[in-house]
Amino acid sequence: MSVEHELYVELGERRYPIFIGPDLIGGAELIRPYLAGSQALVVTNETVAPLYLERVRQALSNVHVCDVALPDGEIHKTLASFSKIIDALVEGRHDRNTTVVALGGGVVGDIAGFAAASYLRGVRFIQMPTTLLAQVDSSVGGKTAVNHPTGKNLIGAFYQPACVIADTTVLATLPPRELTAGIAEVIKHGVIYDAEFFGWLEHHVDDVLHLEGNAIGYAIRRSCEIKAKVVAADERESGLREILNFGHTFAHALEQATGYSRWLHGEAVSLGMVMAADLSMREKLLGDAEAQRIKQLLKRTGLPVVVPPDLEPDALLEAMSHDKKVKAGTIRFVVVDRIGNVRTTAACSQTSLAQTLRAGDALCER
């Protein structure tokens, strides 16, 4: 066990650490100070459980541990899964001093976090993200939620964990497609906040994908730092935090229009970011060359950058109208002025939007 990086999300009395390094999930001394009492519930999924549940149970050997393994996948991010966790807490007679530990990807973290926020009106919560996407994005910042049949993350809470334990060793068992999906959010953090980091990724993204020790650790660390800074400045998304949704208005629509089954979230975000860059370019905010750089970096990793021809623009528009970021009926987009600098606007023209939705494989090109 070796904590290589330790950083903090600065939220006053709810300040909490993110630990990054190899072989962390079995570390009893790492997690112990963050437990609320003598009970814990580990929430995981059927894919992760056989790999890592036992190791986490051992790290928690000094407390009474229950566990619940949800079926794997975004389609199970529902109120029904939320209820399963609540049932496990009730059946295990967990009291207010229990701790809910989320061991898994973003779906597990989001559902478990909402259950921790709601059980007895809030119990202790710890994130142990096991996918790259969860480590660099969803485990940090306190957004928890489940999906509604008509839209993603419509039911949830802002609820911060007591700590985040990001074990880089577990990434070795990730399917390559899941690893690549996580890179999308890493690249996003470069685009929205840090041109230098984007440039570093252009040089080192292959090292990151090969889990080369220093590269993967730094990519996770820098992503978490950027996210932590944005979250600390705007915990409840009244302004700045919206920039983290770069690419997500399109991504959510893509996922919804395809029943959450065609892409992993990170893959949808990749395509969503190319669409957002394309829209920014058409609106003459972003230069053609920079739009191309965004598309090319994503494409090199193997992430999708083409709108499939079977996706009707009207279906995507309809899906976008349910987005949480719709204000008074107007769709708001995060647009790029230059790499490292984005902002939210409701002023994109219908013409540009229609062109983006129809662009197919010609996104960001002209």
Place this chain on the structure above:
Amino acid sequence: MSVEHELYVELGERRYPIFIGPDLIGGAELIRPYLAGSQALVVTNETVAPLYLERVRQALSNVHVCDVALPDGEIHKTLASFSKIIDALVEGRHDRNTTVVALGGGVVGDIAGFAAASYLRGVRFIQMPTTLLAQVDSSVGGKTAVNHPTGKNLIGAFYQPACVIADTTVLATLPPRELTAGIAEVIKHGVIYDAEFFGWLEHHVDDVLHLEGNAIGYAIRRSCEIKAKVVAADERESGLREILNFGHTFAHALEQATGYSRWLHGEAVSLGMVMAADLSMREKLLGDAEAQRIKQLLKRTGLPVVVPPDLEPDALLEAMSHDKKVKAGTIRFVVVDRIGNVRTTAACSQTSLAQTLRAGDALCER
């Protein structure tokens, strides 16, 4: 419309007013400043809707209003009802600037509040309590929840309203049994915090039950003041706020053991308070005469003060073990030292507790 009393729950940036007086629910100018935007969803129940929904809709005539009427009763305080509200918000395409208005008793307020806390991770919330119990207790303080099949209020959030509008005129259409049930929580506030108010009630409880203008207004106001003070000192129930649960450990067990169907919540609280006073007396904390005063005041109003013989002590004990206030397996009770002064303890003897559970009609008597 006449705001006779206006007081504030002092919670820093979440400070909010409670308005008390006749004919308030139709007051457009009263509610308008507290709406977040141009949409609202009124949550009510099938009993209240025909009486008052139209009047509230008129008060909201300047915004786009949807409504949802839940079936009436504690047995509908479920995740299913919560989902119904979320569905109505989604179907009505409510965005982050919507306002959820709870028009009804404690059940409506608790479910609607949890839905407002969870929809898009939190939208504006206004309480319009229409029962005495909701006006003097559940609408104030930000506790929202739904029940789990095995226990009350196990799933919820702390979520404060933007304002509480307590219309005393609507109490005239309350069934007498509901009005009386509300008195239980009024009396509770005297027992836990204010001996003088308890004495005032001994003299004026009949005026309150007859909805005599000054008496009912003052009883609501003083109850809200006491609750607001306790909540402001301890919003998330880490200490002082537990005193508001006086009688409730027993009451929740009574309700659960009888499937939430035999008593109204206030009725169960009445019996629970007599049991808690009895336990305090057996533990030699409370004098016999004061225990008798508590029982007598409740009895005079027609509230239940006798443990029915069909309720097995073991069933009640089992139900109590699921209570949220259980810490590390020990049941905690709010006990009375004297009228106006209570505290939480985990030190009650099993013998005293067993005697209280078996006391039947001899509670507080020896």
